[in-house]
Amino acid sequence: MGAPIETFYQVIRRQGISRRSFVKFCSLTAASLGLGANGAATVANALETKPRVPVIWMHGLECTCCSESFIRSAHPLVKDVVLSMISLDYDDTIMAAAGHQADAILQETREKHKGGYILAVEGNPPLNEDGMYCIDGGRPFVEKLKEMAADSMAVIAWGACASWGCVQAAKPNPTHAVPIDKVIRDKPIIKVPGCPPIAEVMTGVVGYVVTFGKLPELDRQGRPKMFYSQRIHDKCYRRPHFDAGQFVEAWDDDGARKGYCLYKMGCKGPTTYNACSTTRWNDGVSFPIQSGHGCIGCSEDAFWDKGSFYDRLTNISAFGVEANADTIGIAAAGAVAAGLAVHAGVTAVRRLTGHDENTPPRG
Amino acid sequence: MAQASGLPGVVDRIDERAPRRQTVYVYQAPVRLWHWVTVGCITVLAVTGYLIGSPPPTLSGEASDHYLMGYIRYAHFSAGYVLAVGLVFRLIWAFIGNRYARQIFVLPVWDRMWISGLIYTVKWYMFLVRDPKKYIGHNPAGHASMFGLVLLLVFMICTGFAMYSEGAGRDSWQYAMFGWVFSIFPNSQDVHTWHHLGLWAIVIFVLGHIYAAVREDILSRQSMISSIVSGERVFRDDFRE
Numbered sequence: 001m002g003a004p005i006e007t008f009y010q011v012i013r014r015q016g017i018s019r020r021s022f023v024k025f026c027s028l029t030a031a032s033l034g035l036g037a038n039g040a041a042t043v044a045n046a047l048e049t050k051p052r053v054p055v056i057w058m059h060g061l062e063c064t065c066c067s068e069s070f071i072r073s074a075h076p077l078v079k080d081v082v083l084s085m086i087s088l089d090y091d092d093t094i095m096a097a098a099g100h101q102a103d104a105i106l107q108e109t110r111e112k113h114k115g116g117y118i119l120a121v122e123g124n125p126p127l128n129e130d131g132m133y134c135i136d137g138g139r140p141f142v143e144k145l146k147e148m149a150a151d152s153m154a155v156i157a158w159g160a161c162a163s164w165g166c167v168q169a170a171k172p173n174p175t176h177a178v179p180i181d182k183v184i185r186d187k188p189i190i191k192v193p194g195c196p197p198i199a200e201v202m203t204g205v206v207g208y209v210v211t212f213g214k215l216p217e218l219d220r221q222g223r224p225k226m227f228y229s230q231r232i233h234d235k236c237y238r239r240p241h242f243d244a245g246q247f248v249e250a251w252d253d254d255g256a257r258k259g260y261c262l263y264k265m266g267c268k269g270p271t272t273y274n275a276c277s278t279t280r281w282n283d284g285v286s287f288p289i290q291s292g293h294g295c296i297g298c299s300e301d302a303f304w305d306k307g308s309f310y311d312r313l314t315n316i317s318a319f320g321v322e323a324n325a326d327t328i329g330i331a332a333a334g335a336v337a338a339g340l341a342v343h344a345g346v347t348a349v350r351r352l353t354g355h356d357e358n359t360p361p362r363g
Numbered sequence: 364m365a366q367a368s369g370l371p372g373v374v375d376r377i378d379e380r381a382p383r384r385q386t387v388y389v390y391q392a393p394v395r396l397w398h399w400v401t402v403g404c405i406t407v408l409a410v411t412g413y414l415i416g417s418p419p420p421t422l423s424g425e426a427s428d429h430y431l432m433g434y435i436r437y438a439h440f441s442a443g444y445v446l447a448v449g450l451v452f453r454l455i456w457a458f459i460g461n462r463y464a465r466q467i468f469v470l471p472v473w474d475r476m477w478i479s480g481l482i483y484t485v486k487w488y489m490f491l492v493r494d495p496k497k498y499i500g501h502n503p504a505g506h507a508s509m510f511g512l513v514l515l516l517v518f519m520i521c522t523g524f525a526m527y528s529e530g531a532g533r534d535s536w537q538y539a540m541f542g543w544v545f546s547i548f549p550n551s552q553d554v555h556t557w558h559h560l561g562l563w564a565i566v567i568f569v570l571g572h573i574y575a576a577v578r579e580d581i582l583s584r585q586s587m588i589s590s591i592v593s594g595e596r597v598f599r600d601d602f603r604e
């Protein structure tokens with residue numbers, strides 16, 4: 001307490017990053033956020049003058065694919081800058097400190113920057129057995145999460161786990177894992193879904209939040225609009241084949257070789273909001289559809305529970321049946337049609353056998 | 364030619380007497396127009412909707428030579444617009460038109476007469492009573508199913524325009540008006556699935572609807588199919604006690 005609060009710029013200079021790299025970082029961040037011509041200067045100015053926003057990065061039930069993705073950001077510079085800033089505070093996976101020492105840092109940040117730090121959460125808390133299924137530092141993760149969230153400024157939910165629940169929350173969800181917005185209710189939460197989210201999207205989001213000290217504009221689902229307002233399908237390079245009606249019908253057919261649309265192979269691009277078809281993965285090398293496989297909808301709510309990745313019409317499992325909408329519909333309509341036919345038959349028989357006195361008067 | 368039927372203005376070849384018939388004007392022109400426009404839209408929507416779910420076999424050649432899915436979807440969306448505008452218009456007409464124009468939007472479950480009529484009509488369809496009751500508007504069972512259809516159409520329009528907004532963009536009016544659907548179903552895959560199930564719910568309504576219309580036309584001694592064409596309900600029996 002009482003120590004002068006550093007700016008982000010001072011910190012990264014102390015970390016050995018040159019002024020030149022800093023300016024580059026500002027331009028890249030501004031570009032990826034779509035901030036326009038003066039964006040870089042705005043970013044630079046903010047980072048030079050505003051007090052640094054500390055970031056705490058916590059891990060619940062997860063596979064660490066978000067961290068893996070993050071440290072493989074296409075622009076090493078961005079990664080270095082953002083990482084050096086984040087590792088300043090707390091990230092139990094990549095920080096040097098461990099055990100009690102690490103826990104002490106956590107508590108210190110929480111007290112020193114009360115209401116001023118960003119809590120980034122990778123993974124989610126299981127609630128069954130009082131949170132026993134995820135113990136972190138001798139305590140259920142859910143307790144730590146609530147505690148850290150209570151004094152934060154805002155929360156970032158990394159990946160499908162923190163945003164939606166992902167595989168550990170898929171049916172039957174034995175540990176009762178829940179997305180973090182089910183336990184953190186009084187803080188703004190920014191969801192960055194994906195399994196994992198794209199590195200550039202992650203650095204972009206962190207860059208925005210630490211630069212401006214506020215959340216970017218979010219959509220109805222709490223996702224940053226700048227990266228999640230379009231579907232894979234809207235920007236897919238195979239879209240002309242979709243519109244033309246040219247589909248891959250089997251994995252080894254001619255259409256597959258020609259790169260036709262993967263709709264009939266169960267591509268979830270038409271219902272998936274993510275930046276893959278524009279940003280792509282691993283330095284912009286490729287993304288699933290470019291490699292000939294449909295999108296599996298990894299950034300969508302409960303994507304594990306929505307039927308096969310390879311069916312266009314996915315199965316609905318309700319009332320103990322597993323069938324798609326057409327199978328259910330045709331069965332129901334068939335049953336009704338059969339019922340009506342029987343009804344018509346009974347009607348005709350009754351009329352012919354004179355049960356029905358309601359016959360027209362014939363002259 | 365002589366007027367042999369005994370009814371003024373009715374000309375018959377043989378000397379046959381037409382009984383006196385009571386006729387009531389029930390379905391005003393806008394209602395009938397709406398009915399048949401809706402029938403057309405739903406036919407197009409059902410066929411194109413099915414094809415959106417299960418597209419026709421792949422076309423060969425250059426992508427730029429074809430626009431098949433594009434046209435199928437275009438037809439679906441156009442018919443969807445007409446359906447939606449039609450339903451809004453029909454709702455407005457409910458305020459302007461005659462009392463029968465209001466029926467399909469209100470289910471008078473508080474009305475004991477109506478409830479007992481409903482029970483009676485269901486019994487009639489279950490062969491438990493001899494004669495159907497005659498109604499100037501819809502009979503209570505038809506009334507209830509048409510109210511159900513209106514709800515179904517509202518559901519299809521809301522989910523349909525919500526999916527439309529995904530293509531039109533987050534700043535479209537479709538998203539502003541129907542984006543709330545995604546608060547109920549955060550994953551739009553569910554919206555597709557429910558919209559698709561709606562197709563079959565409508566098919567089931569249509570099966571029952573056409574069956575009932577034909578059957579009542581034959582059995583209930585009042586006109587049905589011609590009523591939704593001409594607007595007039597003809598009671599084929601004179602009312603007798």
Ligand code: HEM
Binds near residue numbers: 408415443519526
């Ligand atoms: C009677 C009414 C309707 C029926 C029976 C119907 C049927 C269908 C069906 C079966 C699908 C395919 C769903 C899937 O498997 O993904 C579909 C998709 C769709 N419908 Fe409808 N629909 C109706 C009304 C509407 C309306 C009023 C609109 C509004 C414009 C609309 C817009 C859409 C859209 C945007 C799609 C998705 C197209 C795509 O993903 O390419 N529908 N419809």
Ligand code: HEM
Binds near residue numbers: 405501577
């Ligand atoms: C997509 C197919 C159809 C739909 C959705 C539909 C829907 C409706 C609705 C909503 C009404 C109530 C009209 C009102 O009060 O405003 C109605 C009435 C009626 N429809 Fe249809 N209809 C369909 C097809 C047909 C067909 C093919 C026929 C001819 C056989 C038919 C015959 C009738 C008759 C006779 C009535 C008047 C019923 C009565 O007087 O109680 N409909 N229909």
Ligand code: SF4
Binds near residue numbers: 237
């Ligand atoms: S491959 Fe998938 S995302 Fe691309 S156009 Fe086809 S359905 Fe859409």
Ligand code: SF4
Binds near residue numbers: 194272288299
């Ligand atoms: S293409 Fe689809 S499944 Fe693949 S990473 Fe992107 S959003 Fe996830």
